[in-house]
Amino acid sequence: MREQELRLALVCYGGASLAVYMNGIAHEILKLVRASRAYQSQEGDRETFEKAAPRRPYNTDTESLYFELFRGLGKKIDLRVVVDVVSGTSAGGINGIFLARALAHDLDFDPLRNMWMELGDIEQLMEADTLADRTSKFYMYPFIWLFGDRVYDEENPDAESKQKLSRFLRSRWFKPPFSGTRMLDWMLTACTNMGKPEAGKSLLPPGHRLDLFVSLTNFFGQERQLKLHDPASIIERQHKVSLNFTYLDAEGQGTISEFGDDNIPALGFAARATSSFPGAFPPIRFMDLEEHLKKTGMKWPARHKFLHKNFPHYAGEPDRLAAMSFIDGGVTNNKPFKKALEAVYNRAAHREVDRRVIYVDPSPDDPAERLNTIPKAIPGFFRTILSSLAEIPRSEPIYGDLRGIEETNKKSRRLESVFHTVEADVHVLVDEMLTLDNSLKIETAMLASWRERAHRLAQEKAGFSYGTYLQNKVQQLLEKLAGLIVGIAQREGKTLDEDHVLTLVTSWAYSENILQAITGKSLNDMQIYIGFLRQFDVDFRVRRLRFTVKKLNSYLQRVPGGAPGAFYKVTKKQIYKSLEAFRVCWRPEFFQETVADVWPDKEKLDLDIIKSLMGTFSTKMELEDLDFVCDEFFALTLSSLLDEDLKLTVFRAYVGYPFYDILTQPMAAHADLLEVDEIRVDRISPVDCGHLHESDKAPLMGTGLFNFGAFFSRKARENDYLWGRIHASNRLVDFVLDSAGADNVPKGFNKDQFKCRLINSILDNEERYTRYSADLIERLREKFKVIKDPEVS
Numbered sequence: 001m002r003e004q005e006l007r008l009a010l011v012c013y014g015g016a017s018l019a020v021y022m023n024g025i026a027h028e029i030l031k032l033v034r035a036s037r038a039y040q041s042q043e044g045d046r047e048t049f050e051k052a053a054p055r056r057p058y059n060t061d062t063e064s065l066y067f068e069l070f071r072g073l074g075k076k077i078d079l080r081v082v083v084d085v086v087s088g089t090s091a092g093g094i095n096g097i098f099l100a101r102a103l104a105h106d107l108d109f110d111p112l113r114n115m116w117m118e119l120g121d122i123e124q125l126m127e128a129d130t131l132a133d134r135t136s137k138f139y140m141y142p143f144i145w146l147f148g149d150r151v152y153d154e155e156n157p158d159a160e161s162k163q164k165l166s167r168f169l170r171s172r173w174f175k176p177p178f179s180g181t182r183m184l185d186w187m188l189t190a191c192t193n194m195g196k197p198e199a200g201k202s203l204l205p206p207g208h209r210l211d212l213f214v215s216l217t218n219f220f221g222q223e224r225q226l227k228l229h230d231p232a233s234i235i236e237r238q239h240k241v242s243l244n245f246t247y248l249d250a251e252g253q254g255t256i257s258e259f260g261d262d263n264i265p266a267l268g269f270a271a272r273a274t275s276s277f278p279g280a281f282p283p284i285r286f287m288d289l290e291e292h293l294k295k296t297g298m299k300w301p302a303r304h305k306f307l308h309k310n311f312p313h314y315a316g317e318p319d320r321l322a323a324m325s326f327i328d329g330g331v332t333n334n335k336p337f338k339k340a341l342e343a344v345y346n347r348a349a350h351r352e353v354d355r356r357v358i359y360v361d362p363s364p365d366d367p368a369e370r371l372n373t374i375p376k377a378i379p380g381f382f383r384t385i386l387s388s389l390a391e392i393p394r395s396e397p398i399y400g401d402l403r404g405i406e407e408t409n410k411k412s413r414r415l416e417s418v419f420h421t422v423e424a425d426v427h428v429l430v431d432e433m434l435t436l437d438n439s440l441k442i443e444t445a446m447l448a449s450w451r452e453r454a455h456r457l458a459q460e461k462a463g464f465s466y467g468t469y470l471q472n473k474v475q476q477l478l479e480k481l482a483g484l485i486v487g488i489a490q491r492e493g494k495t496l497d498e499d500h501v502l503t504l505v506t507s508w509a510y511s512e513n514i515l516q517a518i519t520g521k522s523l524n525d526m527q528i529y530i531g532f533l534r535q536f537d538v539d540f541r542v543r544r545l546r547f548t549v550k551k552l553n554s555y556l557q558r559v560p561g562g563a564p565g566a567f568y569k570v571t572k573k574q575i576y577k578s579l580e581a582f583r584v585c586w587r588p589e590f591f592q593e594t595v596a597d598v599w600p601d602k603e604k605l606d607l608d609i610i611k612s613l614m615g616t617f618s619t620k621m622e623l624e625d626l627d628f629v630c631d632e633f634f635a636l637t638l639s640s641l642l643d644e645d646l647k648l649t650v651f652r653a654y655v656g657y658p659f660y661d662i663l664t665q666p667m668a669a670h671a672d673l674l675e676v677d678e679i680r681v682d683r684i685s686p687v688d689c690g691h692l693h694e695s696d697k698a699p700l701m702g703t704g705l706f707n708f709g710a711f712f713s714r715k716a717r718e719n720d721y722l723w724g725r726i727h728a729s730n731r732l733v734d735f736v737l738d739s740a741g742a743d744n745v746p747k748g749f750n751k752d753q754f755k756c757r758l759i760n761s762i763l764d765n766e767e768r769y770t771r772y773s774a775d776l777i778e779r780l781r782e783k784f785k786v787i788k789d790p791e792v793s
Helices: 016-041 063-073 090-105 111-117 139-151 159-170 180-193 261-274 288-294 302-310 317-320 339-345 367-371 381-394 398-432 446-460 466-492 499-510 514-519 523-536 538-558 566-585 607-621 622-642 646-654 657-667 684-692 715-741 751-769 776-782
Strands: 002-012 077-089 209-227 233-249 254-257 325-330 352-358 679-684
Touching: 002 016, 002 339, 002 538, 002 715, 016 063, 016 077, 016 090, 016 715, 016 751, 063 077, 063 751, 077 339, 077 466, 077 514, 077 715, 090 180, 090 209, 111 180, 111 715, 111 751, 139 288, 180 261, 180 288, 209 261, 209 339, 209 446, 233 261, 233 302, 233 499, 261 288, 261 302, 261 325, 261 367, 288 317, 339 352, 339 398, 352 538, 352 715, 381 446, 381 646, 398 446, 398 646, 398 657, 398 679, 446 466, 446 622, 446 646, 466 523, 466 538, 466 607, 466 657, 466 776, 499 514, 499 607, 514 523, 523 607, 523 622, 538 566, 538 657, 566 622, 607 622, 622 646, 646 751, 679 715, 684 776, 715 751, 715 776, 751 776
Parallel strands: 002 077, 002 352, 077 209, 352 679
Antiparallel strands: 209 233, 209 325, 233 254
């Protein structure tokens, strides 16, 4: 059966009180992933979600319906939904943090809904001594009565909103009205209330990496040195900060999680800092966090690791780091695409893959309204100033990022075209070089010898272009080795000049005759070059294995009934295990203890130390031993395969890969472009779900009061949370069905009725948590009435 992964990179925008809407969306995404994980973990009994996931420390509703959808699709395609990356800022950053923690450790998300409903209130957010009483600024009452309604988007704001707006406007001015201390405490408590992570419990597949990126703004900026021609260097301030949290359960490497209880203070700090809306909340510093932890008695075991990872330049200056002031991430990065895209481009897939960037925009422009609107006058004095300082920077469009995805997709298609063009010729060359005999047992040494012959033949056929290929490979490899050295130093709080390190590494390469060997013609020159690649060329091995997986996936698509299931699963499992063994070779932590003897002082670096480090790296990587493991596995696999076509597919991909690499590697501007499929971009927003609404107007109430509306009304929070779940469920079904393909959707499946069932499941569950939404729920039940209730067949 065809296997496919729908890989998601989630980007969550800012939006003040629209955080409640985004919390509903995050909750629904989590439920889809829960259903996918339960379906994938039960190869035998896939009857219901309840049977596949009997032990659940949280309430469920739509999970069973998503499970039903996967089961229906499973007759033709085995589809798995995986989240690669979560990137968020401001309100989206808060929800991104909690979603990533829930994904990493399969935790309860209900406490987040409860937090927003109960605590996301303007009077809960404000400092107690700032709240106005009935007599405070009594002279403002006439102005509030006359003009108060004009600040709302809706025609008839509810009484609670009007009452709390009056109290807010009469409260303290010229100081942040919201409590930073209270907000920090809520974020820390919310993390704790999600539950305690348990070993082995995660919604991520084994070997899968999850990255969270949270945008902050460093108010005073971090000094960064830039090299010029004249003057030789300058110092500029960088205000944009991106915190990174990672989860990885790598086979043989143990579990690495920065979402555990030992790092809750960092997660809480990130949530508090990214949402520190200018003027509403005071900035936050690490010294404020430390003071709060001391007062509450909360421990932070992962403190050293977090600070060294995210602030390596200041690891040696604790006082300076503690005094940094952070404000809302949306000030400098309100639409945080860049980090998400960088992570996607460096993420391997375990199956045939459909990569998607899903961005959550709670308040997008209506295209029809924007395109048909012609400004009637130039902006006025105050609007020009205010928009320049706040509105325009926070609303900067994502045009550049999306065009970048489009250009990368074009390059990916071009490379794929090259693959197809040369494939027939490569098959001829490999088949001429070697003739596979189904009765012949392939030995490990024999397969290794064939690989060497394929390299030599590929070099001969490449002609003068081979020199470009070598130069490109060696230069990238030297840069990777230099980056590895810089990363090892950073883990101990030392900052090295990257250009200086690369210069030393390049000098070492010249001293070993490696760079000269690229242009040499003698057999001795070639042996020097081959020896260098055998020691350090991790990336070629990774590309070869990923290419083999790609060809296995292609074979599975074109063969009726697919490849033998057991063979396919075992083969790919071993390939992924080997891939992880190779990829770990570029992680600084892999070498941290090994280099201690040869490089005790991380601030001292010269050519002798570089030479010692290279020897240590080579010994620790053990690439030739890993090659032997791969060769041994593929030799055994090829010997046991009876299907000649499948055998040829594996053989041509693994042994014949040098032909493809020589042709395509110099074309790839990005180091891993050869392994990246096209990336599709989808959006979840009220505009994309207009057919669900009762009127042409978007139903969110949090957009009022300049996106602070939901903080003034429990009814608004309930409304926006419900619509967040409904919009997400509607869009997620579209994404899953589109990824599966129309040919794999069960015959007779009624998509609209299935969506209605999802909405009713949401309403049935959430009704118990609402106080002011009975009318809304009744109207929605009538609108989305389920005519029939068939299972996905």
